[in-house]
Amino acid sequence: MAQHDSSYKLLFSHQRMVRDLLTGFVKEAWVGELDLDSLEKASGSYVTDELRDRESDVIWRVRWGDTWLYVYLLIEFQSRVDHGMPVRIMSYLGLLYQDLIRQKAFTPNGKLPPVLPVVLYNGERPWNAALDIHAMVETVSGGLERYSPQLRYLLLDEKAIVNDPNWSSEGRNLVAALFNLEHYRGIDEALEVLGRVVEWLYAEDQSDLRRAFTAWLKRVWAPCQAPEEERQSFERLDELQEVYDMLQERTSQWPQRWRQEGLQEGRQEGRQEGRQEALHETALNLIRTTRLDDAAIARATGLPIDEIASLRGEA
Numbered sequence: 001m002a003q004h005d006s007s008y009k010l011l012f013s014h015q016r017m018v019r020d021l022l023t024g025f026v027k028e029a030w031v032g033e034l035d036l037d038s039l040e041k042a043s044g045s046y047v048t049d050e051l052r053d054r055e056s057d058v059i060w061r062v063r064w065g066d067t068w069l070y071v072y073l074l075i076e077f078q079s080r081v082d083h084g085m086p087v088r089i090m091s092y093l094g095l096l097y098q099d100l101i102r103q104k105a106f107t108p109n110g111k112l113p114p115v116l117p118v119v120l121y122n123g124e125r126p127w128n129a130a131l132d133i134h135a136m137v138e139t140v141s142g143g144l145e146r147y148s149p150q151l152r153y154l155l156l157d158e159k160a161i162v163n164d165p166n167w168s169s170e171g172r173n174l175v176a177a178l179f180n181l182e183h184y185r186g187i188d189e190a191l192e193v194l195g196r197v198v199e200w201l202y203a204e205d206q207s208d209l210r211r212a213f214t215a216w217l218k219r220v221w222a223p224c225q226a227p228e229e230e231r232q233s234f235e236r237l238d239e240l241q242e243v244y245d246m247l248q249e250r251t252s253q254w255p256q257r258w259r260q261e262g263l264q265e266g267r268q269e270g271r272q273e274g275r276q277e278a279l280h281e282t283a284l285n286l287i288r289t290t291r292l293d294d295a296a297i298a299r300a301t302g303l304p305i306d307e308i309a310s311l312r313g314e315a
Contacts, residue, residue: 007216008075008120011178012058014209015039018071020175022062025156026116030064038063042070059096067107070115072096074153077122086133089117089153117153122182127157159183172200174209181221185293187251191244198244214240222247279303283311 011017019036042059060071072093076082097112107113121127130136132152140148161167162183177197184190194217201210214237222234222243237243283301286292287308294312298305 007220009058010212012073018060020173024173024176035063068113072115072117074119076119081127081129083129085129086136090133090151119153120156122158127155186296194244198240210240217243283308287312
C-alpha cells in the first residue's frame, strides 16, 4: 500500500484537490466562510519530526475569518479497518498542537486554531471503527464522565460514498472523479470519468496536477487493472493524454486477456481441475485488485455469475 499512499499524498499536495474535497465532501455551512484562495500547505516549521514521519498524511491551512483552520488529511489505505483510529487521531492532533504552541501560532484571541481531521479510506470493507474517541472509552457516571475525552474525525469512506444511491458525481470535482476511478463498476465507466479529468486538467493551468494524476494512473491504477503483459507499457508514458489514449485503445481487450491468463495457468497444470482453479484464481485476483462488478468479472473469466458472488465472499 506504500505506493498507493504516496501517490495519494502527491495528489492531495495540490490546492485544487483539497479545495474540491472541502467543497464537495464537507457538508457543513462553515465551509462557505472559508477563503479557499488562501489554501496553503502547512510549512515544515509547523510540523514535528513525528508528524513528518507520517508519510501518507498531508496538513493544509486555510483562512477562516481572522484565523487559520488547519486541515489534517490522514490517508488510510489498508485492507482492514483500524479500530484504534480515534486514538491515532488524538495523538497526531496533540503533536500538531504542540508544534503550533512552540511557534506561537495562536488566534487573535490567544487560543489554538481549529483543526479538521479527515480520514480518507479506500478499502473494500465498510469502515466500522468509532468516529470519536469518546465512543472507545468505558461509560462512567457520578461526575467522572466529565473527564472522558471527546474528539471526532471526518471519515470519507470512498466505496460507501460511491455506492450511496443518492451519490452523484456530476460537477467539476476532481476528488469525486478520483473516488469513481477507485471504485468503478466497469471499464467504460472508468474511461468516461477519466476522459472528464483529462478535459478539465488540460483546460486549466494544472500541469503539476496532471503529472500527479499521470503518476497515480501509471503506478497504481493501471497496474492493478491491466493484464500482466500490459503493465510495463504504461511506465514509458509521460503525459496524462497519452495514458488515456492507451487505455482507450487497450482496455477493450483486457477481459479476454484476463481469461487467457487464467486458462494458460490451467494448461500448465495439464488438468481440467487445474484450468478451473486457475480461472478461480484469476477471478479472485480481479475481485481483490479491481473495482469490476460480478457481471464484468464473469464475462472476463467465463465463470457463472453466482460463482463470482461466492468467490467474492472468500476474497
